[in-house]
C-alpha cells in the first residue's frame with residue numbers, strides 16, 4: 001500500500017493541527033515541507049489538481065486528496081484506532097471550535113506576515129534552505145515576492161493590524177472562558193484543544209522541541225502584547241504539548 005503523503009508548512013497552525021491528529025492516531029505518512037510558489041507544482045501533480053487554489057496542509061491517502069486541516073483531522077479520526085478527537089456527540093461543537101480558531105489563525109497570519117516583511121533577518125531565514133548563505137542578501141527580494149504573493153492569494157494587503165489583533169484577542173478570550181482553568185475544553189482531550197493550542201503558534205510559537213523555528217522568524221511570529229496578556233493560555237498550551245506530544249519526533 002502506498003503510504004499517505006502530507007504536504008505542510010511546519011510552523012503553520014493549520015499544518016500543526018493536521019499533523020497532531022495524524023500522529024495521535026499513529027498514522028504513518030511521508031512529509032514534504034511546502035515552500036510557497038516552489039513546491040506548488042509538485043503538490044498539484046501529486047494531488048492531480050492543476051487549477052484552482054491549493055493550500056497546505058494537503059494529504060493524499062488511499063488515492064484521495066484531503067485539502068483542508070478539518071478534512072485531514074476527520075480522515076485521521078475515521079482511520080485511526082485511538083481515542084476519537086471528534087466524538088460523535090460533540091461533532092458540531094468541535095467544528096464550531098475549529099471555525100473560531102480559524103479566525104485567529106487567519107488574523108495572526110496577517111500579523112506574522114507583516115512582521116516578517118519588516119524584519120530583514122526573518123526574510124533571509126525564511127528563504128528555502130537550498131539557497132547558499134552567500135546568496136541570501138541578494139535574494140531577500142524573493143522573500144518580498146513570496147510575501148506579496150501570499151498577500152495577493154489571501155487578499156490581506158490592506159488589512160489593518162490592530163483590527164486583526166482584536167479578532168485574535170476575541171478568540172483567545174473565548175478559549176480562556178471555555179477552559180476556565182481546566183486542562184481541556186471538554187471534559188477530556190479532543191480536537192478542540194488541538195485547534196485552541198494552534199491559535200498560540202503566532203502569539204508565542206511553541207518550543208523548538210516540537211516545531212523548529214529560526215530565531216528571527218520566532219521573533220517575527222511572536223506578539224508580545226498578546227503573549228503577556230494570555231500568559232495563562234501559553235502555559236496551558238505548553239503543558240498540553242508536554243502531556244500529549246511529549247515524545248513527538250521533529
Ligand SMILES: N[C@@H](CCC(=O)N[C@@H](CS)C(=O)NCC(=O)O)C(=O)O
Pocket residue numbers: 009012014035036037040054055056057067068069070109153
Ligand atoms: N482552511 C485551510 C487553510 C489552509 C491555509 O491557509 N494554508 C496556508 C498556510 S499558511 C498555505 O497553504 N500557504 C501557502 C500557500 O498558499 O502556498 C485549512 O484548514 O487547511
